[in-house]
Amino acid sequence: MDGPYRITAVSQGTTNLLLRCIEDRRDARLVYEILVKVDDLKRELLTFARDVSLACKAARIESADLDGLRRHLPN
Secondary structure, X not given: OOOOEEEEEEEEOOOXXXXXXXXXXXXXXXXXXXXXXXXXXXXXXXXXXXXXXHHHHHOOOOOHHHHHHHHHOOO
């Protein structure tokens, strides 16, 4: 992915977040924004984290960061 970018999350009530992707350069600009449900985002992040963990395991990649990630994944 071309970058640098940053993503901000702004609470929109108790169940939604407004995610903004910002090009992080001198003349920073909004690239994309979307309103998401917190539960949907959480589910997608957990799925992605599990997929990363499994791909690293299959490739026999190990690190302290992966160990930390795996400790935070629900069984």
